Amino acid sequence: xxxxxxxxxxxxxxxxxxxxxxxxxxxxxxxxxxxxxxxxxxxxxxxxxxxxxxxxxxxxxxxxxxxxxxxxxxxxxxxxxxxxxxxxxxxxxxxxxxxxxxxxxxxxxxxxxxxxxxxxxxxxxxxxxxxxxxxxxxxxxxxxxxxxxxxxxxxxxxxxxxxxxxxxxxxxxxxxxxxxxxxxxxxxxxxxxxxxxxxxxxxxxxxxxxxxxxxxxxxxxxxxxxxxxxxxxxxxxxxxxxxxxxxxxxxxxxxxxxxxxxxxxxxxxxxxxxxxxxxxxxxxxxxxxxxxxxxxxxxxxxxxxxxxxxxxxxxxxxxxxxxxxxxxxxxxxxxxxxxxxxxxxxxxxxxxxxxxxxxxxxxxxxxxxxxxxxxxxxxxxxxxxxxxxxxxxxxxxxxxxxxxxxxxxxxxxxxxxxxxxxxxxxxxxxxxxxxxxxxxxxxxxxxxxxxxxxxxxxxxxxxxxxxxxxxxxxxxxxxxxxxxxxxxxxxxxxxxxxxxxxxxxxxxxxxxxxxxxxxxxxxxxxxxxxxxxxxxxxxxxxxxxxxxxxxxxxxxxxxxxxxxxxxxxxxxxxxxxxxxxxxxxxxxxxxxxxxxxxxxxxxxxxxxxxxxxxxxxxxxxxxxxxxxxxxxxxxxxxxxxxxxxxxxxxxxxxxxxxxxxxxxxxxxxxxxxxxxxxxxxxxxxxxxxxxxxxxxxxxxxxxxxxxxxxxxxxxxxxxxxxxxxxxxxxxxxxxxxxxxxxxxxxxxxxxxxxxxxxxxxxxxxxxxxxxxxxxxxxxxxxxxxxxxxxxxxxxxxxxxxxx
Amino acid sequence: xxxxxxxxxxxxxxxxxxxxxxxxxxxxxxxxxxxxxxxxxxxxxxxxxxxxxxxxxxxxxxx
Numbered sequence: 001x002x003x004x005x006x007x008x009x010x011x012x013x014x015x016x017x018x019x020x021x022x023x024x025x026x027x028x029x030x031x032x033x034x035x036x037x038x039x040x041x042x043x044x045x046x047x048x049x050x051x052x053x054x055x056x057x058x059x060x061x062x063x064x065x066x067x068x069x070x071x072x073x074x075x076x077x078x079x080x081x082x083x084x085x086x087x088x089x090x091x092x093x094x095x096x097x098x099x100x101x102x103x104x105x106x107x108x109x110x111x112x113x114x115x116x117x118x119x120x121x122x123x124x125x126x127x128x129x130x131x132x133x134x135x136x137x138x139x140x141x142x143x144x145x146x147x148x149x150x151x152x153x154x155x156x157x158x159x160x161x162x163x164x165x166x167x168x169x170x171x172x173x174x175x176x177x178x179x180x181x182x183x184x185x186x187x188x189x190x191x192x193x194x195x196x197x198x199x200x201x202x203x204x205x206x207x208x209x210x211x212x213x214x215x216x217x218x219x220x221x222x223x224x225x226x227x228x229x230x231x232x233x234x235x236x237x238x239x240x241x242x243x244x245x246x247x248x249x250x251x252x253x254x255x256x257x258x259x260x261x262x263x264x265x266x267x268x269x270x271x272x273x274x275x276x277x278x279x280x281x282x283x284x285x286x287x288x289x290x291x292x293x294x295x296x297x298x299x300x301x302x303x304x305x306x307x308x309x310x311x312x313x314x315x316x317x318x319x320x321x322x323x324x325x326x327x328x329x330x331x332x333x334x335x336x337x338x339x340x341x342x343x344x345x346x347x348x349x350x351x352x353x354x355x356x357x358x359x360x361x362x363x364x365x366x367x368x369x370x371x372x373x374x375x376x377x378x379x380x381x382x383x384x385x386x387x388x389x390x391x392x393x394x395x396x397x398x399x400x401x402x403x404x405x406x407x408x409x410x411x412x413x414x415x416x417x418x419x420x421x422x423x424x425x426x427x428x429x430x431x432x433x434x435x436x437x438x439x440x441x442x443x444x445x446x447x448x449x450x451x452x453x454x455x456x457x458x459x460x461x462x463x464x465x466x467x468x469x470x471x472x473x474x475x476x477x478x479x480x481x482x483x484x485x486x487x488x489x490x491x492x493x494x495x496x497x498x499x500x501x502x503x504x505x506x507x508x509x510x511x512x513x514x515x516x517x518x519x520x521x522x523x524x525x526x527x528x529x530x531x532x533x534x535x536x537x538x539x540x541x542x543x544x545x546x547x548x549x550x551x552x553x554x555x556x557x558x559x560x561x562x563x564x565x566x567x568x569x570x571x572x573x574x575x576x577x578x579x580x581x582x583x584x585x586x587x588x589x590x591x592x593x594x595x596x597x598x599x600x601x602x603x604x605x606x607x608x609x610x611x612x613x614x615x616x617x618x619x620x621x622x623x624x625x626x627x628x629x630x631x632x633x634x635x636x637x638x639x640x641x642x643x644x645x646x647x648x649x650x651x652x653x654x655x656x657x658x659x660x661x662x663x664x665x666x667x668x669x670x671x672x673x674x675x676x677x678x679x680x681x682x683x684x685x686x687x688x689x690x691x692x693x694x695x696x697x698x699x700x701x702x703x704x705x706x707x708x709x710x711x712x713x714x715x716x717x718x719x720x721x722x723x724x725x726x727x728x729x730x731x732x733x734x735x736x737x738x739x740x741x742x743x744x745x746x747x748x749x750x751x752x753x754x755x756x757x758x759x760x761x762x763x764x765x766x767x768x769x770x771x772x773x774x775x776x777x778x779x780x781x782x783x784x785x786x787x788x789x790x791x792x793x794x795x796x797x798x799x800x801x802x803x
Numbered sequence: 804x805x806x807x808x809x810x811x812x813x814x815x816x817x818x819x820x821x822x823x824x825x826x827x828x829x830x831x832x833x834x835x836x837x838x839x840x841x842x843x844x845x846x847x848x849x850x851x852x853x854x855x856x857x858x859x860x861x862x863x864x865x866x
Contacts, residue, residue, distance in 0.1 A: 211808060
């Protein structure tokens with residue numbers, strides 16, 4: 001709870017990160033940055049320090065300061081209305097998605113927001129969805145103020161219009177719960193009423209027996225017409241598409257069970273198999289629920305709307321106004337500030353701009369643009385605000401056009417699963433057996449013909465078969481989730497097991513996103529020089545300054561005089577008696593020999609006008625990448641697609657043992673086309689990417705996985721999100737997915753054995769209700785147990801030697 | 804024997820009440836989030852005595 005001293009390093013009281021500077025201190029508490037200290041002050045002032053009592057160092061590190069009108073667009077009435085769930089005169093309700101929610105302290109603080117700001121009445125956290133529902137009084141506090149309060153304590157909401165479309169999946173989830181409830185209720189009661197028969201009580205009154213049967217029949221109605229409705233729909237859909245899926249034999253079984261039981265009961269000739277029917281559906285629905293585990297906090301379906309700002313500043317009649325993004329028209333003049341995204345293709349009106357396209361191309365360094373240049377959407381401006389003239393509307397822009405590609409229209413879940421491919425034959429064989437036995441009985445003993453025919457359909461109802469996939473895949477999904485690979489649904493695992501070609505994106509996927517490799521070339525730097533450079537770079541928040549500063553790891557508290565920072569060029573200052581300049585070649589050396597062969601990012605240093613040397617900054621590959629490649633290349637084809645130029649070609653060739661196809665200067669649609677070309681050659685492609693530039697490729701590929709340093713960050717639409725730490729285990733993940741497939745095969749065999757035993761009794765006309773009521777649950781439960789144990793055992797085996 | 808009939812009817816209707824309660828619980832969203840309520844119930848009452856006047860807080864927020 002108190003700040004711990006770990007090997008003389010101080011941990012921030014707020015967020016638990018190591019403190020770099022030692023002067024940020026309140027009483028005995030240390031802080032890593034001004035942001036954390038401010039949050040502590042706010043909380044302290046409002047007696048909200050209970051925040052720190054629940055979890056250790058719960059805070060969120062606040063390193064990037066936001067311009068103070070970032071949320072100005074929330075004042076716009078239209079946007080305000082679109083985002084809110086309800087707006088009244090004195091009450092407004094809004095639900096915000098806050099990715100930073102991660103612990104109990106978060107819940108505590110966010111639900112005590114009313115103590116922080118007057119006007120906030122109530123706030124409720126939905127932890128699994130990372131959502132906060134806020135109720136506040138708009139006449140006292142504006143939405144913008146509320147959001148800024150959240151930001152001030154480190155909980156930045158992610159506001160996109162996209163978050164408004166989540167209602168559908170929720171409804172599906174609750175209807176499954178209700179169906180399980182109904183099935184469980186009817187199952188229990190029918191079984192209860194069947195007890196006398198199980199134990200063979202003979203002394204029971206006939207009237208009472210019939211009464212029991214009638215109640216059972218009544219109870220089975222909601223099962224057939226409500227709980228089983230999804231299976232009817234799915235089987236019918238399959239028929240319409242001339243496709244026999246696994247639900248067809250299930251529906252066949254359900255209908256036969258129900259009709260035969262109803263006939264027996266109404267004709268007083270027996271008690272039917274209603275208990276088996278109810279049990280069957282109950283187990284099937286449980287399997288469905290088990291398989292439908294989803295990671296609600298993560299989103300797998302984002303499109304460009306989620307990346308783009310909601311609003312943009314527009315200049316009309318020399319007045320700056322904020323308008324929703326879809327209202328900007330061609331010819332409008334828009335203003336983009338530091339770190340804001342350019343939402344549509346436009347022509348630069350300002351003199352110069354530095355556009356960071358890392359979002360789109362993966363290229364990490366900003367590109368300088370000049371007045372009149374055409375600027376594509378998706379870039380971020382670094383530095384002063386710029387104005388632009390809009391050339392295309394948002395949806396027609398270069399970047400967003402990617403989403404008009406066919407890959408994004410394609411049907412979501414293909415029914416091409418293994419279980420569906422065998423169900424065709426399964427159904428056919430079952431029908432054949434049923435008809436043959438009926439014909440045989442017709443000649444032997446016609447009174448047993450119907451009995452045997454229906455008994456075959458009943459006992460062959462592939463309950464265990466239908467359960468084996470959901471439980472195997474559901475278990476595997478949980479194993480992956482524990483490790484840090486969050487898949488969209490269980491079908492992905494089956495597709496993963498068929499992968500034979502893996503395509504990597506370069507930047508951010510096989511390289512670190514947040515680490516660079518840095519070298520120094522030139523004259524030897526003395527200690528004083530190093531300290532001077534460190535002190536100078538400590539003044540600037542430019543990413544390159546930070547990289548150099550951490551690289552030097554020197555005392556950086558020297559006094560800097562006459563500090564000047566020129567955005568996109570460099571910094572200079574006087575330290576001691578010397579003038580230091582750090583920055584681009586043209587800035588530091590006052591010459592710009594536009595050297596096209598310059599491949600890496602270089603930062604030049606000069607002391608009193610004399611060139612000292614330069615830092616070379618390159619991407620750093622993940623530590624164990626070559627080990628991963630060595631394990632993969634004998635079994636899978638590999639490719640690397642990079643948005644960058646071919647600087648790294650040699651290193652990559654070496655790294656991939658000359659086994660991979662390398663492609664450079666790939667635009668987003670090149671990547672997409674490359675993958676669809678592979679697929680035309682019958683490859684099952686897995687794409688690993690990270691940014692918006694990979695969005696098309698991720699969507700087109702059979703399995704698209706996003707590699708993210710922080711899984712709660714914004715990621716493009718994909719089949720799964722993988723924690724970057726897990727990258728080293730990629731070969732194991734793939735081999736585990738094929739193990740899962742083998743486990744499904746094995747459990748198929750197990751359930752076939754049960755089917756054969758049942759069929760023997762059915763064909764011979766000896767299937768009693770009690771026997772059916774035992775055989776069905778027995779087969780289902782043993783399949784469930786088998787898959788659960790097998791998956792977890794396999795997971796232990798596969799992943800034990802990597803940890 | 805009539806008593807058994809009556810008992811069965813009673814037991815089924817009691818079970819129906821519980822089924823209704825389950826429906827209500829699902830529909831009112833109690834299954835939407837199963838984590839935060841478990842934490843929330845431990846928070847209450849703890850620091851209520853320290854609530855001060857909230858007016859003075861309005862000055863310090865944007866930083």
